[in-house]
Amino acid sequence: xxxxxVNTVSFEVLRAFLEDNDDLAGKMINYRESMGGEITNVCxxxxxxxxxxxxxxxxxxxxxxxxxxxxxxVAATSSVSGVRYTTEMVVNRDRQGREVLYKIEGVGN
Numbered sequence: 460x461x462x463x464x465v466n467t468v469s470f471e472v473l474r475a476f477l478e479d480n481d482d483l484a485g486k487m488i489n490y491r492e493s494m495g496g497e498i499t500n501v502c503x504x505x506x507x508x509x510x511x512x513x514x515x516x517x518x519x520x521x522x523x524x525x526x527x528x529x530x531x532x533v534a535a536t537s538s539v540s541g542v543r544y545t546t547e548m549v550v551n552r553d554r555q556g557r558e559v560l561y562k563i564e565g566v567g568n
Contacts, residue, residue, distance in 0.1 A: 464526040465498050466491060476521070483509050498524050527552050528560070543567055 474484040490507045501522045536543045549561040
């Protein structure tokens with residue numbers, strides 16, 4: 460889609476998307492965290508210090524608060540051996556069903 464979910468995007472991706480505007484990217488991440496990680500409407504970003512109507516208009520068609528693609532990270536550590544097992548997956552869940560786009564598993568300490 461080329462659309463960025465403001466509720467899940469990392470600082471690094473957001474900064475690049477905003478043409479290396481570190482300040483605005485950081486303020487958007489802080490705002491998201493202050494909202495409990497859930498911005499319900501892209502227009503809520505106007506509450507972010509430094510976000511003007513003109514800036515939001517420039518990016519609004521490429522921003523979203525929803526996504527059908529999710530990253531799932533799981534880690535478990537054995538209480539006996541101390542071995543840590545991790546799994547990371549990227550899953551697309553849309554109207555056609557579910558599809559694992561990426562999966563990596565590993566064992567380490």
